[in-house]
Amino acid sequence: MKQNKTMQGYLLNTVVIVVLFAAFQMLTAAYGGSGSFKLVIAPCLWQCCYLIILAASLNLVLGFLGQLSLGHCGFMAIGAYTAALLSLACERSEVFKNANDPVYLVIIFACILAAGVLSALVGLLVGIPALRLKGDYLAIITLGFGMIIVNIINNLPFCGQDGLALGSASASLYKNGLGFGSKSKVTFLWVALLTTIVCMTMMFMFIRSKYGRCIRAIRDDEIAASASGINTSFYKVMTFAYSAFFAGVAGALYACANATLSTSSFAFTNGGILNSTFIVVMVVLGGMGSLTGSVVAAVVMFLVNYQIKNGAWVALLPASVQGVFQYPMLVYAILLIIIIVFRPKGIFGAYEFSLRNLPADLKASRARKAAEKAERKEAGAHV
Amino acid sequence: MLEIKDLNVFYGAIHALKGISLTVGDGELVSLIGANGAGKTTTLHTISGLLHAASGSITLDGKDLQKVPANTIINLGLAHVPEGRHVFARMTVEENLRMGAYILKDQKKVSENLEKVYAHFPRLKERYKQLAGTLSGGEQQMLATGRALMTDPKIVLMDEPSMGLSPLLVKEIFAIIEELHRSGITILLVEQNAKMALAVSDRAYVLETGTISMEGRAADLAADDRVRKAYLGA
Numbered sequence: 001m002k003q004n005k006t007m008q009g010y011l012l013n014t015v016v017i018v019v020l021f022a023a024f025q026m027l028t029a030a031y032g033g034s035g036s037f038k039l040v041i042a043p044c045l046w047q048c049c050y051l052i053i054l055a056a057s058l059n060l061v062l063g064f065l066g067q068l069s070l071g072h073c074g075f076m077a078i079g080a081y082t083a084a085l086l087s088l089a090c091e092r093s094e095v096f097k098n099a100n101d102p103v104y105l106v107i108i109f110a111c112i113l114a115a116g117v118l119s120a121l122v123g124l125l126v127g128i129p130a131l132r133l134k135g136d137y138l139a140i141i142t143l144g145f146g147m148i149i150v151n152i153i154n155n156l157p158f159c160g161q162d163g164l165a166l167g168s169a170s171a172s173l174y175k176n177g178l179g180f181g182s183k184s185k186v187t188f189l190w191v192a193l194l195t196t197i198v199c200m201t202m203m204f205m206f207i208r209s210k211y212g213r214c215i216r217a218i219r220d221d222e223i224a225a226s227a228s229g230i231n232t233s234f235y236k237v238m239t240f241a242y243s244a245f246f247a248g249v250a251g252a253l254y255a256c257a258n259a260t261l262s263t264s265s266f267a268f269t270n271g272g273i274l275n276s277t278f279i280v281v282m283v284v285l286g287g288m289g290s291l292t293g294s295v296v297a298a299v300v301m302f303l304v305n306y307q308i309k310n311g312a313w314v315a316l317l318p319a320s321v322q323g324v325f326q327y328p329m330l331v332y333a334i335l336l337i338i339i340i341v342f343r344p345k346g347i348f349g350a351y352e353f354s355l356r357n358l359p360a361d362l363k364a365s366r367a368r369k370a371a372e373k374a375e376r377k378e379a380g381a382h383v
Numbered sequence: 384m385l386e387i388k389d390l391n392v393f394y395g396a397i398h399a400l401k402g403i404s405l406t407v408g409d410g411e412l413v414s415l416i417g418a419n420g421a422g423k424t425t426t427l428h429t430i431s432g433l434l435h436a437a438s439g440s441i442t443l444d445g446k447d448l449q450k451v452p453a454n455t456i457i458n459l460g461l462a463h464v465p466e467g468r469h470v471f472a473r474m475t476v477e478e479n480l481r482m483g484a485y486i487l488k489d490q491k492k493v494s495e496n497l498e499k500v501y502a503h504f505p506r507l508k509e510r511y512k513q514l515a516g517t518l519s520g521g522e523q524q525m526l527a528t529g530r531a532l533m534t535d536p537k538i539v540l541m542d543e544p545s546m547g548l549s550p551l552l553v554k555e556i557f558a559i560i561e562e563l564h565r566s567g568i569t570i571l572l573v574e575q576n577a578k579m580a581l582a583v584s585d586r587a588y589v590l591e592t593g594t595i596s597m598e599g600r601a602a603d604l605a606a607d608d609r610v611r612k613a614y615l616g617a
Contacts, residue, residue: 217471217482220515224469227431228530229457229486289473350473 009356016355017197021190028189042185046257048302049192050250053199055282055294055301057246062280063288063350064207065239066219067131068139071146073276075244077266078122079115079251081153084261086111108191112252119248120241122149127240131233146276147267154263180256192253199246203291206242215239216289277329281336286346293348300347304335384409384569385430385461385538390439392422392429399425401593402439407538407571412564414572414580414601416614417590423573424466426590427540430571431463432456443538458486460537466573467546468523470530472516476507479515479526483533493533500529503563521552525559538569545576557583577614581605589614 031037058072087107090096096103126145133141180188206212214235217225226232255261267275278301286297308314308325317325324330339346354361385407392400400422407413417423428434430441432453441448443459451459471479480500484493501508504525510518515526524544531539544560545553553576561583564570574580581587584601589610597604604610 213474213478213482214485216474220471220473221469223433223465224471224527224530225482226433226454227457227463227465227469228482229454229534230482231454 005356009354012355021193021197024193025190028186038182038186042182042189043257044302044306045189046185046192046253048299049196050253050257051282051298051302052196052295053246053250053253054279055286055298056200056203056291057243057250058279059283059286059288059291059294060203060206060215060239060243060246062283063290063294064212064219065215065236067236067240068135068280069142069240069243070139070276070280071126071142071144071149072243072247072279073266074146074149075119075123075247076251076254077150077153077263078119079248080255080261080266081251082115082118082248083111083252084255085158086114087255108188108256112195112249115252115255116245116248119251120245123241123244123247124237127237127244131236131240143276150263150266185257188256192256195249195253199249200291200295203246207291211235211238278332281332284336284346285339287348287350288346289350290346290348290352292353293346293351296347301332304331384411384444385571386440386442387426387430388440390426390429390441391437392425392434393437394425399593400429400436403590403593403595405588405595405598407569410564410567410569411586412560412570412572412584414574414584414587415590416574416577416580416587418614419575420592421590422593423575423590424542427463427542427571427573431461431540457534457536460534462531462534462536462539464527464531464539464541464544466542468520468527470515470518470523470526472514474515475512476515476518476526477511480507480530480533483530486534496533496535500532503532503559503566504529519552520548521555524548524552524556528559528563532563532568536568538571539563541570541572543573543575545574545579553579577610578605581610581615 028037054072054076058069061067061069061072090107096107126142130138130141130145207216214225214230217228217230218232218235222232258265282297282301283294285301286293286295305328308328308331314322314325351361387403387405389402389404390400391398391402403422403426405413405415415423415426425434429436430448432448432451436449443461446459448456448459448461457463471482474482477497480497481493484496487493487496501511506522507525507529510522515523518526528539528541528544541560544556548556557579560570560572564583572580572584581601581604586599587601587604588595589597589604597607597610599607605615
């Protein structure tokens with residue numbers, strides 16, 4: 001019975017995803033040529049895709065394993081540089097001629113995969129010593145590792161600013177490789193969507209598996225988990241590496257979406273959308289322990305970021321508020337405080353949105369609300 | 384079954400256990416009583432590998448437990464119910480129990496043991512879908528105990544099962560401990576509630592600032608003047 005229900009859920013999800021994906025492809029085919037799609041919607045979708053993967057992957061460590069890691073962008077940087085350099089190497093050795101070459105697609109996916117694998121390996125190396133620590137100390141050491149990674153990349157002769165710019169401007173060099181111009185961003189939009197879907201599926205499978213149960217047990221009580229026979233250090237390091245894998249994949253998508261790479265975009269002090277604290281804010285906003293929450297939060301945070309930078313309504317605000325908007329980090333900080341005060345568990349809490357359970361969940365929520373209302377009425381009557 | 388010889392444990396410079404020795408026989412319910420800071424929990428943690436002894440030996444059926452890491456000790460048949468009801472708060476009751484059977488590969492055996500635990504604790508069966516963190520204190524203690532039983536252990540170490548429970552619930556928990564004992568499970572019980580512990584145990588040890596000051600049959604100890612003065616408030 002239980003098995004049956006799970007199968008139903010998988011089937012339903014697969015069908016819905018395939019239909020949505022097909023519909024999206026048709027829309028792209030129909031409107032892909034228009035200017036606003038090419039210049040606004042497609043780049044935004046790319047950005048959403050890697051932010052979703054990034055937030056969900058951090059949620060594995062932060063929400064499900066319960067360990068605060070502040071170095072997530074370091075892994076993303078590794079993924080971005082791996083993908084960019086690999087595609088650059090392929091381009092230079094003329095493995096493919098141009099973007100219409102069928103080998104080109106193979107190379108895109110190989111680059112994405114390689115980015116993930118290398119990040120996971122570094123995650124393993126970082127995780128083994130770092131996860132011996134807990135709480136604040138772990139946060140500090142991961143923050144340090146994040147900075148170290150970015151600095152190492154910056155100083156490596158073949159991948160620092162100079163490396164990618166060898167002989168000519170950095171942008172033009174790997175543009176024919178992985179760095180997409182606005183036109184290829186539309187053509188290869190499906191790559192980003194497909195990668196995101198596959199990554200999310202892998203993460204969902206992970207948390208629903210025995211491994212997911214184990215890491216939730218470790219989060220709730222490490223001593224009891226260890227007494228139940230769970231090798232806590234193994235699971236911690238493995239989850240950390242698994243999460244780093246997806247951060248690397250997100251990095252590869254980032255490299256695709258931006259024709260230039262600079263280590264400063266991954267630095268901790270970076271005020272833009274890509275820094276480790278921003279991702280923590282996304283996870284907290286969505287709800288620690290809810291992957292669907294992370295997806296929603298990533299989109300919401302992207303929109304907030306986009307609106308305060310590009311929204312037409314910003315010009316109507318008083319000058320002082322506009323002044324605050326000059327520093328987006330201030331806005332995120334205020335947002336984080338508001339979430340923690342008014343909705344400490346985030347938008348979703350630990351709830352997972354599920355198509356199969358949606359009718360039942362809605363019913364339960366309606367019943368709960370009605371009960372609360374009746375209670376309040378009763379309390380009112382007593383007064 | 385369980386044999387401890389001349390165990391010395393230090394916390395830094397503090398000599399917490401000063402050469403204690405004790406044995407637990409097959410099917411016995413042995414309790415270790417003593418005041419706060421006597422070293423009861425330290426003893427249990429050392430047995431289950433969470434702490435390491437400076438010297439001495441711990442053997443389970445002749446096998447040395449000292450070299451075994453905490454998370455594989457359960458494979459040897461020693462289950463630990465930690466102090467203070469360590470349940471997985473954000474997992475359901477049934478998930479908690481299934482986590483207890485983590486080391487069992489055989490799913491049929493897991494379901495069998497689950498039924499056995501539910502038979503011992505019908506209250507848990509009623510609430511199998513509830514989050515463990517929302518259970519009452521007594522129910523959480525039942526859950527922690529039930530989780531330890533999921534692997535069919537040879538011996539169960541119980542650390543202060545009565546801690547923070549109302550007198551009525553304490554009685555209930557001890558009734559359960561007695562029932563488990565009668566069903567043939569070997570138990571090493573650590574308790575501050577000496578009266579209840581001595582009432583259900585076969586034998587007992589009294590621990591005072593890291594040394595065993597008295598040992599003997601539980602009934603004898605309960606009648607002993609020194610024990611009555613110090614621990615039973617008579």
